[in-house]
Amino acid sequence: MTFVQLIDCRTSRFDEMNRLMDRWVEQTKGKRTATHDVIGKDRSDSGHFVEIVEFASYEDAMRNSNLPETDRIFQEMVALCDETPTFTDLDVVRDEQLNCLAARGFFEDMGRMAPEDIGDHLTDDYVDDDPSYPEPVRGVEGIREQYAGWRAAFDFAFRIDDQMAQEDQVCTRWTWSARHNGEFLGIAATGQDVTMRGMTWQRFRDGRICESHWMYDRAGLLEQLGVLGR
Structure with a gap:
């Protein structure tokens, strides 16, 4: 304790x-x-x-x-x-890192919430930095479209493996498991079960996420889909 x-x-x-x-x-x-x-x-x-x-x-x-x-x-x-x-x-009889709880709720909802609901977790001026995209996505509407694209391509869920919090920041280490049921980057649906591991650093304001930075093995995902390593 x-x-x-x-x-x-x-x-x-x-x-x-x-x-x-x-x-x-x-x-x-x-x-x-x-x-x-x-x-x-x-x-x-x-x-x-x-x-x-x-x-x-x-x-x-x-x-x-x-x-x-x-x-x-x-x-x-x-x-x-x-x-x-x-x-x-x-x-200590209760110890809640409230931003960790908010981050956990975000990842638990990812994959099952409708794209129009993603704004419930984000501030209006949200910034999403994903190295797979040429520029950060700014605003809720932009990330809603990005999320809708992933939802259309995969049935997926996140498992939280670890979290660390400092002040208004949370870093979440996760495992993503999915089935490829729709077109993704020009790749027709394969029905393949795939996984990725990654980490997301997020900053919070007033209980909502205002900034995210993603790190994950996209090349490994493409290899599982049979695009790389052929």
Whole structure:
């Protein structure tokens, strides 16, 4: 279970504390078990800071606390605080990366939603960058036409293999499985079952996708359709 520690402190010497944290990051390289660290400043109280440190488990957090480097830095941190910091230990009972969920919904709908519905997932100024096309596709109408072409050529579905999120960005690694039931790039329907693996990097705004960059093995798809390697 993911574990989070909240450190609540007051200090008028945050710049010094920030440099202290930089030193801890450097000194614990290859040793620390913390996976994510965020420090927030209270907008209504400039001397009030909350640090959020994430670990894979409580046991990992304890191993991190027992590092001699952590103990030394902690003593120096306390000296920089205006009062003794408080600690809150939390077992994470729900953790949703909302943009990951939105990306997953997009891929789950691909292949089964009608072309006119693809705009439900996209912003009006959406940009789609696919290296198989000479220029990025801009706007919902353009990507709707592109999607309709794939739908006409294949019955397909995506399987989500992995996802990573950072700020407003999500990278999804996927496997595409399809049956070639219609003309594709001048290739008559073969009835062939085909697969592709790929990754899509996407940026989100207000819960919708505003930008996508695709990477996949189109040459491998053409080889499966018997066009390449003949």
